[in-house]
Amino acid sequence: MVQVPDVAYDCDVLVIGGGIVGLSTAYAITRAVPGTRVMVLEKEPGPARHQTGRNSGVIHSGIYYRPGSLKARYAVRGAAEMVKFCAEYGIAHAVTGKLIVATEREELPCLHALVQRGRENGIPVRELGPAQIADYEPEVQGLAAIHVGTTGVCDFAGVARQLAEGSGAEIRYGADVIRVDRRPALGVAVLTGDGSVVRGRVLVNCAGLHCDEIARLTGDDPEMRIVPFRGEYYSLARPELVRGLVYPVPDPAFPFLGVHLTRGIDGDVHIGPNAVPALAREGYAWGVVRPRELGTTLAWPGTWRMARRHWRYGAGELRRSVSKRAFTAAVRRLLPAVEEGDLVATAAGVRAQAVLRDGTLVDDFLIQEGPRAVHVLNAPSPAATASLPIGREVARRALAMLGNA
Template sequence: MAGRVAVIGGGIVGLAVARRIGQVDPGATVTVFEKEHDVARHQTGRNSGVVHAGLYYQPGSLKATLCRRGVALLKEYCTTHRIRYDECGKIVVAVDSSELGRLADIADRARANGVPDTTMLDPGGLRRYEPHARGVAALYSPTTAIVDYPAVARALRDDILDAGGSVRTGAEVVSVEERGDGVRLGLRIRGTARVTPNGSHATALKAGGTVTEVTETAGPFDLLIACAGLQSDQVAAFTGEDPSPQIIPFRGDYWLLRPERRGLVRGLIYPVPDPRYPFLGIHLTKRVDGEILVGPNAVLATAREGYTALTVAASDLRATLTWPGFHKMARTHWKTGAHEILRTASRRAFVAQARRYVPQLQAADVVRGPAGVRAQAVARDGSLVDDFVLSIRGRIVHVRNAPSPGATASLAIAEHIVSKVVAEPAA
């Protein structure tokens, strides 16, 4: 029996974990703590909305296994909750013969991972699916889909509440202490905190036009599962976990096709990714609201929640610059970083990258779009951590790395974690 359970993080992974605990152990008391005043405010609400089919991932890895399981669970969940799920299909385009070997490797991985109905296309086949795309060959994945992830997160929150759990927003966890009677959390409450369903909690008060800040302690809890995303390493540090891997934030900027130019793209058009990086490169992505995204790039962010180039958080930047792994990574990949900075500064350079796949695309066809920040885990040796990373020690679980396809795999990640720490009650 799980007893009292705390989950840190109101993104899609944290919410999925909290929901799963309630499914496995209906007697558990589950509370989600989220520092923002709503769920899905960071990576969950700022990604492209793609449901990845599992094309790229090393067969047998957690990413591959949980992505494939996650696709099935997510599709079923969206059907049940009437959330739009559109299998618009995806094409990975090789623009010249130098990319054919890597494209073939992706096709092999897709087959090994059990991705259904993938097909290699010649230039004519490519044009049948994407009339404005060009390349020497392409891999077509008809089951790759798009979804509204914030809507999924809200539905998960409602499931938690319906099962008797609580979701506390506006409550930032600033300390974790494990004692004999359980795990206690130190909370910082800014503005007006909310707790649902009704329960006792501290609320900040306004005095003289200034929002005061209050603190409180929550617990004890029998189990803590931290799904803190961009702050995952900092939360892990509260419990004495190894500082490696550390989160290095990378901002991804998007442009949007003007409405009259959306006909250039029917579904999802992706490049053949560089195997040295976990990023997939600039691509063209249809969204469920009809918008077409162009992007993202990947530039070092000067704040973990820095969604503009002008957003700087001194503590976040200091943590990045003093991490030994960052310097080793920068020495290895500085040329790529310079190209990304150029594309950030120049709309023409940004669009030129996408025009390799859709030659009719012009700089005038796009307007500035949203931005997101990827929580990229970097090891002490400078390597970019690619697979999901979980840490389990006693009554505390940390999700240290859950990058793309983390949203796709969220329900399967929840199954995986909960199966390790919560025993199903006897019938």
């Protein structure tokens, strides 16, 4: 193992992961305590190459999340902060509002529950009937809808780049973490793929799709595993059919929001994502298979318990993955005018979903601590929206450890 000397630290806080949460944490640390030496290790050649740069770019309002949860608190606060951050630094963004549309009577109770949840979270919502839906989206049909005015879109990769530049942290790209040696009395030492050893007093794990593996390398058992779900997207060849953002009523049993329509900051309309099991942590297509990673997923008891519990839902998602016709049919529930030929395949993303041993899909952000380590273990959507307050919370914990070191 890597030997940790008692002198010559390379940094005070060593952050693993150069996505938006890791970079926000570095940014928050240097602003809270100027002079703190922060280093970020990112295995890719640049920032935001995975979850941050492969999502729909939506600034979420926080309407979906249980009042009092981290997601609710941080998304509501983070949405306002993200708009302000983008405006301050000239990052492309727009506050567009969005519709959540019920297309079947069975969805109406859930839609009404979202209205109540939104109000409990302090989010302005407007209830709409069928005729009022057309005022916002002439081509969208539904039985009822709610309009959420604080939702928007932005360039999250641009935000990540600004955080990297503004943090003052030393950022090492192409630094794949191979081993971690933690000595509670001394600190941590990390061996990277090029043979370099980096020493820090406190480690922060923001490794996203690999966060559980980094936690285990550190010597902490997170009692969960990341099960990767690929989200596949299409681009709409007739973007004039959609003015803004249109969502279905989500299934409350899952932390996924369903196939939705998003007019991005570039003017293109993206449709998706679904949620299908990925065969690798970075499995952006069915042909990407990494046997070791797949074996880790299949060896986790929670994977099989989750599959037994939710196989019907999963079967529908798989069908829409392999059948463009089935995917189109799902879209037509919201947008009847769309045709199969209107959907053009585009880049997919992978969601790092934490799953507990009993098969429970972790629904909230999950942050754990170990000796000289803070682990961010579940930070899928809306983590990009909430990245500024998440970063401050992780920074607070890391600085407290640093102060006690």
